[in-house]
Amino acid sequence: MNCEKCLYLIDDLIEGELDELFAAQIEQHIDACSDCRAEFEIARREKALFADFMFAAEPSENLRTNFYARLEAENQSAPAVKISERASDWKTRIFSFLHFSPALAGAALIIVCGLIFGLTKLVSNEKTGADNIVADAKTTDFQLPPNNEKPVAENAAKNIAQKPEIIKVAKTPKLNDAKNERDKRLREKISLAKTPELRRAPNGKSVRKLEDNRIFNRSAAELNNQIAQLSEEEKQRRALLIALETEATRQIEKVELLLRSFRNARSAADGDAEFFDVAYERQQARKLLEKNVRLRREAENLGTIYAEELLGKVEPLLLDIANLEKNAAPERVRDIKERVSNQNIIASLQIY
Amino acid sequence: MDIPMLFHAQAEIKNTAEYSDVLIARAQNGDREAFGLIFEHHHRFVFKFIYAMTGEAAAAEELTQETFLGAYKNIHALRGDARLKTWLCGIAKNVVYKSFRTRGKDLAQNDDDIESLDVSGDEKTAPDREFLSKELNQKISKALENLDADKRIVFTLKELQHLSYKEIAEITGHSIPKLKTDLHRAKIEMRAALRPYLEVKK
Incomplete structure (x- = not known):
């Protein structure tokens, strides 16, 4: 050499x-x-x-707040996710016009179909009072327009006023004697479909995923309430998660630098005794250890396994470095160095 | 249910790479909170890269925001095999070079910006290191500024941020031999500039 x-x-x-x-x-x-x-x-x-x-090169808090503000502005001028990418054009037009979730619009559509079916069967042989709610998409005097935002009941009332001797509709037209009960159900469906609170619910997706019978068995208000609670809880968890993410990234970065520095520690000799001067690393490890324990527990609580695992992996190393003598015995330092390199820890910290 | 899926997914995934994939997929699907997490995870790395390149904290914050807005708009272009960090740095590089061009000059070093940085050393540096660090950081910034752009970017990404040559090649589009040559020269220049502060007192 x-x-x-x-x-x-x-x-x-x-x-x-x-x-x-x-x-x-x-x-x-x-x-x-x-x-x-x-x-x-x-x-x-x-x-x-x-x-x-x-x-030392740390961004100020402005970076984050300004970024989120700009992201918000960006979203208002141009939505990131185009609905047209998910649905064909006619669906898009109808849904965006209705401001319904597709599930509710779908429910309305089913009702309309049911009404048409029932009407064609019944129109000739049954008369009902003006207090019945009626709808028909085919006959010109009565319409439940799929792209009309006006509440269904309002339309119905108008049409009833125009045409007093109106027709009762049911899904199963032969069971005429059960019409009162069916009316009731129909009203429930319609009132659910037009409930504005539900339409504006922040989590339209989750509404969509509920099964129909669950929708119809609950009042809209009850549903809204649950959704609001869920999203509130969810917001809190997400805020916690974001805070943890930021802190964990910072912690991991510090640990990485500490381990790099530790890896480069060189032995010195004092007379016959060989030792490592690790005073700086020891001090750093003590500071980092406390935070590490706290962050790992938080990660555990939030169920963020990736962070928990990594923090858990470095913790014994931090503990051992923190417990070294100021002028550490070479075999103990070498042992820790070996564990650092064997577990490939620096690389996995860097990937984080 | 749809909403807590992120957390369910976390319970199932085993490593960071998978976690990152889940976040990217969700961000590509229009989940803004997933993109928020990506931002939280990477903005400091991107900021430090840009800060080392520009030497100016306020400008670096601005350009970091632009980088992530660009990433947000183009998240659909992110291919599965591109590592998120590399991809973000690639965008950041373009943003930085564009700012160099539009300003028509390298950003002048401004001492106030150094001062305004968070250098409160209490939990970052031991007192003996802290004593010198502020002044030295300005010298480093100055020395970086004197490197030409090719050398500066490879020095930043390799020496300061410890990316691999392969990743740096992806970001810069330079060949690995060129990167190595540039880095070698950059190191010599940096060493020359900082030598007075590095001599071991005997």
Whole structure:
């Protein structure tokens, strides 16, 4: 090993990119050659300096608040998700016009179909009083328009006024004697479909996913209430998650730098006794350890396994480094260094 | 139910890469909170990259916002095999180079910006390091500024942010041999600029 080759490889040595045998050769040379030793120290200090530089470069809180404000503005001018990508054009037009969720619009459509069917069967042989609610998409005097935003009941009332001797409709036209009950059900459906609160509910998706019978068995108000509660709870969890994400990223970054610094710790000799000066690393580890425990518990509570796992992985290392003597015994330091490199921890921290 | 799916998904996934995939898929599907999490996860890395490139904290914040807005608009273009961090840095690089062009000059170093950085060392640096760090950070910033753009970007991403050559090649579009040559020269220039502060006192 000559000086030229050694100087060329010093950076790789510090980065931990050399295999063991090579690294040992260079370390031997460094120990023997004072010039190379000085270069090595400079390079090591330089790395520490760069690490501090990157540490100090922290964005202010403005970055986050301004970003979210701009994102909001962006969304208002151009929605990120085009509905047309999910639904064909006619659906899009109808849904956006109705301001319904597709499920509710679908329910309305089913009702209309049912009414048409019933009407064609019944129109000739049954008369009903004006108090019955009627709808018919086919006959011109009576319409339940799919793209009319006016409440259904209002339309119905208008039409009833226009045409007093109106027709009663049912899904199963032969069971005429059960018409009162069916009327009632029909009214429930219609009133549900036009309930404005439900239309505006923030989580239209979840409404869509409920099964029909569950929708019809509950009042709209009850449903709305549940949705509102759910999203409130969800908002809180998400806020917690975001806060944890930010803190965990910062913590992981600090641990990564600490472990890099620890990996480069060099032994010194005091008379016969060899030791490592790890005072700086020890101090850092003590600070990081406390936070690490807290963050890991939070991650556990929130069920964010990825963060929990990583924080849990570094915790014993932090503990051991924190418990080292100021001038640490070489075998203990080497043991920790070995565990760091065996578990490939720095790489997995970097990926996070 | 749809809403807590993110959390259910987290319970099932085993590693960061999968988690990242879930977030990307959800963001591509228009889930803004998923994109918010991506932002929370990566904005500091992107900010530091841009800060090292521009040397100006306020401008770096502005450009970081632009980077993420660009990412938001183009999230559909993110291919499955592109690592999110690499992809974001690629966007950030374009944003930074564009700002260089529109300003017509390299950003002048402004000492106030250094001062306004959060350098309260209490939990970041030990007191003995803290003493020098503020002044030294300005020197580093200055030295970085004196590198040309090709050298600066490879030095930042490799020496300061520890990305691999492969990732840097993806971001910059340069070949790995060129990156290595640039990095080597950048290191020499940086060492020369910082040498007075690095000498070991005997």
